[in-house]
Structures are given as structure tokens and as C-alpha cells.
């Protein structure tokens with residue numbers, strides 16, 4: 427009888443430990459170790475950096491900040507990628523319009539922050555630019571290089 431009680435006790439402790447171990451904190455930290463974090467600044471009217479380098483298969487997190495006075499967006503057309511997630515800003519469909527679906531689109535008002543996380547699945551050079559009228563022409567573009 428006593429042995430049964432002990433077994434049940436161990437089982438309960440095991441469950442509690444598993445529940446704690448599965449918490450957000452430890453998992454998030456584990457994931458972060460495998461993510462390449464890249465800060466991307468939007469200014470009036472330029473991106474910093476102008477070249478973003480990542481490696482194929484890598485999980486990438488782009489952390490955006492619009493430090494300009496104007497609305498800006500970070501847009502990439504048709505880039506193969508896996509498991510994309512976005513937070514902050516507006517990433518609505520139809521912003522870029524005409525059925526050509528942007529692979530990435532993050533629009534931020536002045537002072538806003540946003541994040542796009544994705545997996546780089548194919549080697550290549552992908553142009554990113556701001557779709558606000560005149561911004562790309564004024565130099566607001568860059569290259570996301572997957573090697």
C-alpha cells in the first residue's frame with residue numbers, strides 16, 4: 427500500500443515537472459537560440475541596413491522600427507519561405523494590390539515597431555523596398571541575401 431502511494435506521488439511530481447518545463451519561458455529561450463535577429467530601421471527615406479544576410483534553413487526574425495516621420499513599409503515580392511509570422515504594424519492584403527501577393531509586407535507609422543519571423547528556404551537575392559509613393563525611387567530599398 428505504501429509503495430503504491432509513493433508511486434502515485436512520483437507520478438504527480440513528474441507531471442508537475444513536465445508542466446513547468448513546458449512553460450513559455452524555457453521554450454521561448456530555447457527557440458531564441460536558433461533565431462537570427464536582425465534589426466531593421468526605417469528612416470526618411472532609407473532602410474538600415476541596406477543588405478541583410480542570412481543563411482538558408484535559418485530561422486530569421488526581422489525587428490522593425492520606423493524612426494522616421496513618415497509611414498514606411500518593408501515589402502518583398504514573392505520570396506520562398508517557410509513558417510512566417512508577423513506582429514505589429516499592418517500586414518493587410520490588398521495594400522500592394524493587383525493580385526500580386528507580397529511575400530512580406532510590414533507597414534509602420536512613425537515610431538511604430540513590428541516583427542516578421544520566417545524561415546529562409548531558398549538561396550537567392552530578394553529585393554525589399556518601401557511601397558509608399560516615391561520612396562523606392564528615392565532609395566528606400568535593399569537586398570535580403572539568402573546564401
Ligand SMILES: [Cu+2]
Nearest residue numbers: 498556558561
Ligand atoms: Cu517609405
